[in-house]
Amino acid sequence: xxxxxxxxxxxxxxxxxxxxxxxxxxxxxxxxxxxxxxxxxxxxxxxxxxxxxxxxxxxxxxxxxxxxxxxxxxxxxxxxxxxxxxxxxxxxxxxxxxxxxxxxxxxxxxxxxxxxxxxxxxxxxxxxxxxxxxxxxxxxxxxxxxxxxxxxxxxxxxxxxxxxxxxxxxxxxxxxxxxxxxxxxxxxxxxxxxxxxxxxxxxxxxxxxxxxxxxxx
Amino acid sequence: xxxxxxxxxxxxxxxxxxxxxxxxxxxxxxxxxxxxxxxxxxxxxxxxxxxxxxxxxxxxxxxxxxxxxxxxxxxxxxxxxxxxxxxxxxxxxxxxxxxxxxxxxxxxxxxxxxxxxxxxxxxxxxxxxxxxxxxxxxxxxxxxxxxxxxxxxxxxxxxxxxxxxxxxxxxxxxxxxxxxxxxxxxxxxxxxxxxxxxxxxxxxxxxxxxxxxxxxx
Amino acid sequence: xxxxxxxxxxxxxxxxxxxxxxxxxxxxxxxxxxxxxxxxxxxxxxxxxxxxxxxxxxxxxxxxxxxxxxxxxxxxxxxxxxxxxxxxxxxxxxxxxxxxxxxxxxxxxxxxxxxxxxxxxxxxxxxxxxxxxxxxxxxxxxxxxxxxxxxxxxxxxxxxxxxxxxxxxxxxxxxxxxxxxxxxxxxxxxxxxxxxxxxxxxxxxxxxxxxxxxxxx
Amino acid sequence: xxxxxxxxxxxxxxxxxxxxxxxxxxxxxxxxxxxxxxxxxxxxxxxxxxxxxxxxxxxxxxxxxxxxxxxxxxxxxxxxxxxxxxxxxxxxxxxxxxxxxxxxxxxxxxxxxxxxxxxxxxxxxxxxxxxxxxxxxxxxxxxxxxxxxxxxxxxxxxxxxxxxxxxxxxxxxxxxxxxxxxxxxxxxxxxxxxxxxxxxxxxxxxxxxxxxxxxxx
DNA sequence: CATGAATGAGCGTTCATTCAT
DNA sequence: AATGAATGAACGCTCATTCAT
Numbered sequence: 001x002x003x004x005x006x007x008x009x010x011x012x013x014x015x016x017x018x019x020x021x022x023x024x025x026x027x028x029x030x031x032x033x034x035x036x037x038x039x040x041x042x043x044x045x046x047x048x049x050x051x052x053x054x055x056x057x058x059x060x061x062x063x064x065x066x067x068x069x070x071x072x073x074x075x076x077x078x079x080x081x082x083x084x085x086x087x088x089x090x091x092x093x094x095x096x097x098x099x100x101x102x103x104x105x106x107x108x109x110x111x112x113x114x115x116x117x118x119x120x121x122x123x124x125x126x127x128x129x130x131x132x133x134x135x136x137x138x139x140x141x142x143x144x145x146x147x148x149x150x151x152x153x154x155x156x157x158x159x160x161x162x163x164x165x166x167x168x169x170x171x172x173x174x175x176x177x178x179x180x181x182x183x184x185x186x187x188x189x190x191x192x193x194x195x196x197x198x199x200x201x202x203x204x205x206x207x208x209x210x211x212x213x214x215x216x217x
Numbered sequence: 218x219x220x221x222x223x224x225x226x227x228x229x230x231x232x233x234x235x236x237x238x239x240x241x242x243x244x245x246x247x248x249x250x251x252x253x254x255x256x257x258x259x260x261x262x263x264x265x266x267x268x269x270x271x272x273x274x275x276x277x278x279x280x281x282x283x284x285x286x287x288x289x290x291x292x293x294x295x296x297x298x299x300x301x302x303x304x305x306x307x308x309x310x311x312x313x314x315x316x317x318x319x320x321x322x323x324x325x326x327x328x329x330x331x332x333x334x335x336x337x338x339x340x341x342x343x344x345x346x347x348x349x350x351x352x353x354x355x356x357x358x359x360x361x362x363x364x365x366x367x368x369x370x371x372x373x374x375x376x377x378x379x380x381x382x383x384x385x386x387x388x389x390x391x392x393x394x395x396x397x398x399x400x401x402x403x404x405x406x407x408x409x410x411x412x413x414x415x416x417x418x419x420x421x422x423x424x425x426x427x428x429x430x431x432x433x434x
Numbered sequence: 435x436x437x438x439x440x441x442x443x444x445x446x447x448x449x450x451x452x453x454x455x456x457x458x459x460x461x462x463x464x465x466x467x468x469x470x471x472x473x474x475x476x477x478x479x480x481x482x483x484x485x486x487x488x489x490x491x492x493x494x495x496x497x498x499x500x501x502x503x504x505x506x507x508x509x510x511x512x513x514x515x516x517x518x519x520x521x522x523x524x525x526x527x528x529x530x531x532x533x534x535x536x537x538x539x540x541x542x543x544x545x546x547x548x549x550x551x552x553x554x555x556x557x558x559x560x561x562x563x564x565x566x567x568x569x570x571x572x573x574x575x576x577x578x579x580x581x582x583x584x585x586x587x588x589x590x591x592x593x594x595x596x597x598x599x600x601x602x603x604x605x606x607x608x609x610x611x612x613x614x615x616x617x618x619x620x621x622x623x624x625x626x627x628x629x630x631x632x633x634x635x636x637x638x639x640x641x642x643x644x645x646x647x648x649x650x651x
Numbered sequence: 652x653x654x655x656x657x658x659x660x661x662x663x664x665x666x667x668x669x670x671x672x673x674x675x676x677x678x679x680x681x682x683x684x685x686x687x688x689x690x691x692x693x694x695x696x697x698x699x700x701x702x703x704x705x706x707x708x709x710x711x712x713x714x715x716x717x718x719x720x721x722x723x724x725x726x727x728x729x730x731x732x733x734x735x736x737x738x739x740x741x742x743x744x745x746x747x748x749x750x751x752x753x754x755x756x757x758x759x760x761x762x763x764x765x766x767x768x769x770x771x772x773x774x775x776x777x778x779x780x781x782x783x784x785x786x787x788x789x790x791x792x793x794x795x796x797x798x799x800x801x802x803x804x805x806x807x808x809x810x811x812x813x814x815x816x817x818x819x820x821x822x823x824x825x826x827x828x829x830x831x832x833x834x835x836x837x838x839x840x841x842x843x844x845x846x847x848x849x850x851x852x853x854x855x856x857x858x859x860x861x862x863x864x865x866x867x868x
Numbered sequence: 869c870a871t872g873a874a875t876g877a878g879c880g881t882t883c884a885t886t887c888a889t
Numbered sequence: 890a891a892t893g894a895a896t897g898a899a900c901g902c903t904c905a906t907t908c909a910t
Contacts, residue, residue, distance in 0.1 A: 710872090
């Protein structure tokens with residue numbers, strides 16, 4: 001069920017044609033940006049951590065911001081869509097018995113995903129306050145939600161009377177915020193020790209609350 | 218009802234013995250830190266914005282971090298307790314008809330509060346990723362929740378059968394995350410145009426969802 | 435014998451018309467300049483140590499250098515002449531049995547004097563490398579040696595055959611360097627624990643060596 | 652006889668792997684520190700004098716103090732031992748006819764050495780007042796004197812009856828202070844015009860005095 | 869591709885000095 | 890006489906970026 005959960009960054013690294021040194025630069029940047037923040041991380045830090053000369057950092061990336069982009073772009077191109085919208089590969093090909101089944105699946109799935117990609121999410125969370133560009137990219141992604149398979153699935157549940165007849169964005173808002181109420185504390189405190197059992201417990205709690213809140217009475 | 222909603226920063230400014238120039242330094246720092254972030258704001262920026270010589274910035278504040286503290290400390294000492302715990306002044310002296318009345322009151326109240334103090338919240342949100350100290354302070358504040366009047370009020374509703382018998386922290390988690398799902402987008406995009414009508418609309422939506430989710434069925 | 439040995443600075447302080455606060459400024463400056471050096475001592479340091487506002491420092495002294503002058507001037511005007519030349523008050527009015535008696539007297543006397551005024555000597559020693567002015571003042575003082583009572587006394591010993599017939603400057607050079615070989619380590623390490631017994635021991639050793647070296651064979 | 656007299660700084664410069672620019676930084680620092688003092692020399696001064704960007708100064712040296720160390724360390728590691736202790740290379744392999752021969756050799760030799768390395772000695776003399784570390788290093792060097800070949804040589808002269816039976820430290824103290832009485836004025840006034848003839852004259856005068864003072868009567 | 873010395877603008881901070889009160 | 894807020898030039902130092910090798 002969760003076999004496709006993976007570290008999006010590690011995956012995207014392998015798909016590039018970057019030399020091992022350049023890959024090390026990206027990996028070190030991810031670690032350091034995530035831990036110390038983008039501004040507080042110097043290119044010297046990155047080079048040292050990657051075991052590379054400082055000039056090498058600029059061989060593949062135009063500037064420090066280019067490294068940030070190389071980290072966040074695949075995140076925005078892949079993670080965001082998968083988390084909030086693109087259920088074609090999984091959700092689309094799977095039959096859900098009911099709303100509970102559906103919520104349980106996507107919440108657990110996305111929790112594991114988020115924990116796997118904690119580092120990028122931390123970077124993303126810090127950068128979104130400073131980058132209007134980033135905000136717009138997210139807005140655009142969210143804008144496409146209305147037509148994705150997630151929307152179809154939810155509308156199907158509404159038709160079946162399993163789901164309250166609120167507007168789609170508001171439904172997503174509540175699902176997402178309930179999801180985030182479990183994940184954000186982990187992201188902020190940078191905890192590394194969340195077990196799958198814990199995730200399942202959280203999933204149960206989240207789904208219970210959402211079913212309460214989103215089922216027509 | 219919302220007469221005590223205020224800008225916590227403006228209030229704390231007046232209580233200090235700071236000279237007008239020093240107050241200008243703080244105000245400019247608040248604006249700039251909030252807009253550009255702490256790291257991206259130079260002390261030269263602050264001085265210019267405050268119409269003050271750069272040395273003046275260091276007359277009252279030991280260093281740049283001291284300014285940040287002067288901004289965040291009253292926030293943590295006053296805002297946080299008021300938002301999440303200290304209902305003695307308002308909630309404690311007020312009788313609520315039912316859970317709906319209660320939720321409507323605190324959510325609208327806190328929304329207005331958050332919007333008034335958007336700048337500090339933005340700074341806070343950015344800093345919490347980098348400051349373990351900040352995380353701990355928040356943890357401590359949250360730890361005191363169990364015994365505050367908010368807790369008593371919720372337990373009262375549980376006794377009356379209006380509120381599900383979930384543990385207090387989880388109840389608070391869902392209330393808070395629902396609240397944040399409306400506020401965070403405003404904080405992140407730094408919008409300034411939220412009307413009171415909008416706030417009332419959001420309050421209604423949040424309360425509707427929470428009543429659904431938290432009422433025993 | 436050593437009744438007139440005193441702290442030249444304390445003495446000169448009392449002769450000024452400075453207010454108590456201004457005297458405190460001078461005393462604190464002496465302590466701090468001596469300990470940390472002139473450059474490393476800020477006017478803020480001085481003000482704090484003196485328990486005075488920073489502006490007060492500039493009430494009496496034109497600038498920081500003015501404080502240094504107020505410390506070093508009496509030293510150069512009084513200490514230097516007394517150490518190397520002006521024996522009118524003591525030496526001139528005293529009869530010495532022989533060279534040993536003479537050397538014993540001036541060396542012990544000057545050692546006590548130097549230890550009493552260690553702070554100024556430390557400042558002087560540090561400043562002389564940077565101030566050509568200071569060097570010239572010392573040169574001028576040394577230039578007057580040829581005609582002082584010290585010169586007369588030494589020439590008298592030469593006439594009596596107790597003292598080698600070397601040129602006066604060279605005699606003074608050897609006396610002074612032997613004297614300094616005991617005092618300079620104390621000045622440099624800023625020791626405070628030199629007993630009068632120790633001084634007498636050093637005096638004996640210095641005189642023994644000088645009598646060896648300066649007596650015609 | 653004096654063929655190995657050299658500028659210790661120039662020698663140590665060549666032994667490093669520093670780039671020409673970095674060597675220029677060190678050379679300029681030596682000149683400026685020596686002339687103006689460490690505190691009064693800014694890193695901008697150094698960069699300008701060396702014809703280098705200011706950042707370059709920090710490429711090789713951690714901070715301004717690091718430059719000072721790079722100048723003083725070889726001095727303390729090489730000059731001090733050679734001046735006061737390590738006679739293995741020269742003294743150890745040479746036979747001295749008598750005390751006069753010995754004193755003449757080391758005094759002239761060390762005078763030339765000191766004049767060659769006047770700049771570092773000036774810096775050293777200024778820094779020793781402010782650096783306890785430096786004082787300790789010197790103390791340690793002096794502590795090793797008791798066992799060096801210099802000690803052996805002097806004890807040999809004592810056994811032969813050419814040298815008074817005073818304790819070794821006191822003998823060294825008098826030799827050193829007599830030596831310094833000629834050199835220190837040059838160091839302080841930063842004179843550059845001392846001829847070898849002058850050095851030989853000084854040597855003669857110093858040796859004459861010391862033979863007087865240190866020969867048993 | 870990789871290096872690392874070199875750059876110089878800009879940073880946070882200090883500090884001697886001034887001046888209105 | 891004394892204050893202390895205000896000043897702004899200068900300081901030591903960092904850092905993203907370039908480029909010859």
